Amino acid sequence: xxxxxxxxxxxxxxxxxxxxxxxxxxxxxxxxxxxxxxxxxxxxxxxxxxxxxxxxxxxxxxxxxxxxxxxxxxxxxxxxxxxxxxxxxxxxxxxxxxxxxxxxxxxxx
Amino acid sequence: xxxxxxxxxxxxxxxxxxxxxxxxxxxxxxxxxxxxxxxxxxxxxxxxxxxxxxxxxxxxxxxxxxxxxxxxxxxxxxxxxxxxxxxxxxxxxxxxxxxxxxxxxxxxxxxxxxxxxxxx
Numbered sequence: 001x002x003x004x005x006x007x008x009x010x011x012x013x014x015x016x017x018x019x020x021x022x023x024x025x026x027x028x029x030x031x032x033x034x035x036x037x038x039x040x041x042x043x044x045x046x047x048x049x050x051x052x053x054x055x056x057x058x059x060x061x062x063x064x065x066x067x068x069x070x071x072x073x074x075x076x077x078x079x080x081x082x083x084x085x086x087x088x089x090x091x092x093x094x095x096x097x098x099x100x101x102x103x104x105x106x107x108x109x
Numbered sequence: 110x111x112x113x114x115x116x117x118x119x120x121x122x123x124x125x126x127x128x129x130x131x132x133x134x135x136x137x138x139x140x141x142x143x144x145x146x147x148x149x150x151x152x153x154x155x156x157x158x159x160x161x162x163x164x165x166x167x168x169x170x171x172x173x174x175x176x177x178x179x180x181x182x183x184x185x186x187x188x189x190x191x192x193x194x195x196x197x198x199x200x201x202x203x204x205x206x207x208x209x210x211x212x213x214x215x216x217x218x219x220x221x222x223x224x225x226x227x228x229x
Contacts, residue, residue: 033213035154043219045216049212096168097170
């Protein structure tokens with residue numbers, strides 16, 4: 001089965017650019033998705049199909065993917081962006097199974 | 110407006126059975142896969158499995174196959190997650206979510222979560 005690997009935490013100051021990475025052997029052939037989960041809340045989809053934003057997601061949040069690495073970028077991070085972020089994709093060997101990365105805590109202070 | 114409303118928090122003893130629910134509205138229930146995600150205390154998200162309510166076809170993560178059962182009642186647009194014999198390690202928040210029709214089948218709408226606590 002595949003795995004998605006994320007750093008446990010990323011810290012930035014307000015206004016800086018935050019980059020959260022997701023590494024996985026399925027990513028060259030499968031799309032990456034990103035979820036934001038604020039404390040005590042259900043996850044929210046912020047990026048789909050590597051780089052597309054659902055309606056209502058601010059333009060400062062963007063995504064990219066190259067080879068085995070997907071990246072979520074938050075330009076001009078704000079205190080309200082502090083949350084856990086999870087990448088999500090399809091298992092390389094099982095098209096019916098989906099997997100989450102371990103999650104990254106974004107700290108903005 | 111798409112909404113998924115989950116049943117309330119549960120406190121159970123080891124060995125007891127449990128069935129939690131997820132009531133869907135605002136879309137055609139039988140046209141979308143719906144799934145369940147576990148989040149253990151202080152931990153990350155885990156994809157458990159999904160069901161297609163129109164014909165009840167199910168797909169499970171190997172980690173949860175045989176440990177839980179996912180079902181759906183299309184007459185009342187409700188999906189279920191069921192345990193036959195709970196363990197303390199089943200203590201977690203459980204989310205239901207609808208899969209989008211896009212190629213990656215990501216979860217696009219989520220329920221509010223059901224907290225399950227298993228303790229003697």
